[in-house]
Amino acid sequence: MTEMSRIQFAVTVITHFLLVATSIGMMLVTVIFEMMYAFGGDKNEKYGRLALFFGRIFFFSFATGVLTGIVMELQFGLNWSSYSKFFGDIIGVPLVIESMLAFFVESNLIGLWRFTWGKMNKKWHAFIGLALLISSMFSIVWIISINAFMQNPYGYHMEGQHARLNSFIDLFENPQYPNEFGHVFIGILIVSGFVTAGISAWQILHKRDPEIFKRALQIGLLVAVPVAFSQQLLADNQIQATMAVQPMKFAAVEGQYDNAGSKTTGVPWYAFATINEQKKTIKGLAIPDLGSYFGSGQFTGKAVGMKTIAKAYHTKFDKTVAKSYKGHMSYYPPVTLMFIAMRWMVYAGFFFTIFGVLAMLMMMRKKKDIAEHRKTLITLGIAMCFPYITITAGWIVAEVGRFPFVVYGLFTQFDAVSPTVTAASVTMSLTIFTIMDALLLYTMVYISHRYMKKGVPDINGEYPELEPHLDPFDRRVFKDA
Incomplete structure (x- = not known):
């Protein structure tokens, strides 16, 4: 029952987060294009058209993201009521604020941005888009504050069977918060850049407004490549934070069952391996001493294995x-x-940086146009899926690695499940929610693809070349006469 509840929560949260990353990422590039249109002079109409194009993908992802968010929050009352009862005083306020920002502030700004296009000064309109982007990003602020507490309980006290915050500010003073927020935010920027580049590459391949989408492809790569480099540094900071708070998680991602290393030797890092979880062994291609470097910056040092950590956990948590x-x-x-x-x-990080740089160099070549590099364009079109797989992998490491705790060191996943839920009810809700999430994802992709096939709209957001030309003697011409 607990396993089914965990799978259900994983399906709904991952689906929701994929759409959140898409909506924020698309709004980011929309704002970039609109700023270039508004402040770049009279010859930059193409950037305004790109803002309208990517803005529509933002609308679709935002709408479906809101619906998946509602499905996700139903989890707390359905399968995790014991968790909600125990930590409701901590997670309740951030969730309410996030919902108000998503449903109220963002919704109003979306309407204001869309329906005032072309009806007010374009510079002022660009700042509405910027406000919309900022309000979208604030959703991350609150959700990460909750997750940081679950990773590292901080600034709380117990009142009977309820955990309460000492201060609302403590949510943001959690040592886990800055690294986690930065890691997630940079991940969304990578999604933004590579999805923009991938969509643009796909449009160029199909000869839909290729000259305009060449500029969009450049902007997408300029967003993605620098942050892909910086993500490596943030990831190392996140590893250090994880080692200090959750040593079992760090040992698990390295497949390290036994203690290793010393003052003069390092810990190997397995590039590829097979793991026998029953016998607790690992075999594979190991790079000597590299495992010590991650999180410490040195190629020597001791590292504690999962077997030792498990014994320490039994001593610490079995009686509490x-x-x-x-x-x-x-x-x-x-x-x-x-x-x-x-x-x-790890490998996706190298791919994003190396391939991104190579694609940028190809864009700069004067002898051969990027439209002639079909393999590069096809790779960019496929590669826009990779950031989504990567942020899902990051979620797995962060959340599954906390096992068996739902709030690390305080509350187990087994105790967090609703006491009255049955296997049959979980199976039914899992089936229904999975179908709903799949339909919502399909709807978002289907509608976005339909608009992609139309190409870039004109500066008024219309597709006049796609409007049917009526016969001048057709009676429909005179229907409003």
Whole structure:
């Protein structure tokens, strides 16, 4: 039952986060294009048209994201009521604020931005778009504050069976918060850049306004490549924070069961490996000493393995938060899943930086136009899926790696499940929610693809060349006469 509830929550949260990343990413490039249109002079109409094009993809992703968000929040009352009861005083206010920003502020700004296009000074209109982008980003602020608390409980006290914050400010003073927020925000920027570049490459391949989309492709790469470099540094900071708070998670993503390393030797890093979770062994291609470098910056040093950490967890938690399991609680997360997810993020980071730089260099070549590099364009079109897989892998590492805790060190996932929920009800709700999320994702992709096939609208947001030409003697011509 607990496993089914966890799968259900994973499906709904991942679906919602993919759409959140898309909506914020598309609004970011929309604002960039509109700023270039508004402040770039009279010859930059093409950027205004691009703003309208990517703005529509933002609308579709925002609308479906709101619906998946509603589905996601239903989880707290359905399958995780014990968690809501225990930590409701902490998670309630940020969730309400985030909902108000998403449903009220953003919704109003969306209407204001869309229906005042061409009806007010374009510079002032660009600042409405900027306000919309900022309000969208504030959703991350509140959600990350909740997740940072779940990763590292901070600034709280217990009142009976309820956890309460000492101060609302403590949510943002959590040492886990800055690294986690930065890591997620940069990940969304990578989504923004590569999705923009991928859509533009796809349009160029199909010869839809290729000259305009060449500029969009350049802007997308200029957004993605610098932040892909910086993500490597932020990831290292996140690793250090994880090692300090959740040593089991760090050991699991490295597949490290036994203690290793010393003052003069380092810990190997497995590039590829097979893991036997029953026998607790790992075999594969190991790079000597590189494992010590991650999180410390040095190629020597001791590292504690999962076997030692599990013993320490039994001593620390068996008689407190896991006392009802009488020493039978397992503190090992799904190691193989964690190992694969972490390797995907590492290799994807290298791909984003190296391929992004190569694509930018090809864009700068004068002898051969980018439209002639079909393989590069096809790769860009396919690669826009990779950031979504990467942020999903990041979610797996962050959330699954916290096993068996829903709030690290305080509350187990098994105790957080609703006490009256049955396996049959979880199976039914999982099936319904999965179908709903799949339909919403399909709807978003389908509608976006339909508009992509139309190409870039004119500066008024219309497609006059697609309007049917009526016969001048057709009676429909005189219907309003």
